[in-house]
Amino acid sequence: AQRVTQPEKLLSVFKGAPVELKCNYSYSGSPELFWYVQYSRQRLQLLLRHISRESIKGFTADLNKGETSFHLKKPFAQEEDSAMYYCALQYNFNKFYFGSGTKLNVKP
Amino acid sequence: SQTIHQWPATLVQPVGSPLSLECTVEGTSNPNLYWYRQAAGRGLQLLFYSVGIGQISSEVPQNLSASRPQDRQFILSSKKLLLSDSGFYLCAWSGPRQGRSNQPQHFGDGTRLSIL
Numbered sequence: 001a002q003r004v005t006q007p008e009k010l011l012s013v014f015k016g017a018p019v020e021l022k023c024n025y026s027y028s029g030s031p032e033l034f035w036y037v038q039y040s041r042q043r044l045q046l047l048l049r050h051i052s053r054e055s056i057k058g059f060t061a062d063l064n065k066g067e068t069s070f071h072l073k074k075p076f077a078q079e080e081d082s083a084m085y086y087c088a089l090q091y092n093f094n095k096f097y098f099g100s101g102t103k104l105n106v107k108p
Numbered sequence: 109s110q111t112i113h114q115w116p117a118t119l120v121q122p123v124g125s126p127l128s129l130e131c132t133v134e135g136t137s138n139p140n141l142y143w144y145r146q147a148a149g150r151g152l153q154l155l156f157y158s159v160g161i162g163q164i165s166s167e168v169p170q171n172l173s174a175s176r177p178q179d180r181q182f183i184l185s186s187k188k189l190l191l192s193d194s195g196f197y198l199c200a201w202s203g204p205r206q207g208r209s210n211q212p213q214h215f216g217d218g219t220r221l222s223i224l
Contacts, residue, residue, distance in 0.1 A: 004151070034212060044198065044215040086151060094140055094159060095167070096213065098152040 002027040004089050006099035013077050014107050021072040021102045023061075023087030032090040033070040035061055036098075039083045047072075047085070057081070077106045110135035114199045114216030122224050127172075127186040129219050131199030134180065139201040141182040142213065143174055146196040158182060194223045 003026045013019050025031060035047040048056045050063040050070060061072045070087060087099040114131045121127060133139050140159055144152040154167045156174035164174050171190050175183045182199060197219045203211040 006151075036213075043217055046212040046214075049212060088152075094157050094165075096142070096152075096154055098144075098154075100151040 004099040012105040019077040023070045034088045036086045082106045112216045118220045120222045129184040131182040133201045142200040144198040
């Protein structure tokens with residue numbers, strides 16, 4: 001069965017420090033993975049997707065099929081990065097499985 | 109541009125009462141539509157998805173049902189609410205798959221449902 005695990009419910013870092021939000025998945029097929037973000041009082045929105053191999057707001061995420069991971073990284077965290085982050089697995093074209101989310105708190 | 113509307117934002121209902129939550133999308137045609145529930149401290153759980161009018165797939169057995177009477181309208185319903193139906197419900201849409209690339213989802217503001 002497919003599954004997405006985000007082991008940290010809360011991650012606190014200081015401004016300027018590196019940040020890594022962990023995401024591990026299990027899926028027997030070829031996965032498509034996404035990171036979604038929800039800022040305070042805003043809608044859940046797409047941050048980035050592995051297929052695009054892009055950097056959004058300084059964040060990157062690399063799909064590691066060997067370790068079945070899709071960790072989200074940023075070298076220097078900013079206060080405006082504070083938000084709830086969800087890792088999501090898309091499978092069978094139309095289905096999504098979301099992790100339980102990690103709350104990132106960037107302290108000044 | 110595409111927009112998604114979900115209402116009501118907050119709803120308090122007694123146990124045993126019916127439910128109807130509505131979601132509409134504008135600015136696109138033939139979207140994939142989704143209903144999710146988010147329980148406290150947990151991720152989003154996919155409840156239903158639809159790839160077209162009258163086409164509903166249910167992901168988990170439950171007290172809820174979904175309908176898609178129009179291309180851009182998705183309704184979440186229940187005949188008799190249970191206490192366990194309390195939660196935060198999100199509607200989302202995505203464009204159709206393009207080639208080998210799946211399309212990301214776009215979410216509404218959600219409905220906070222409290223059952224008393």
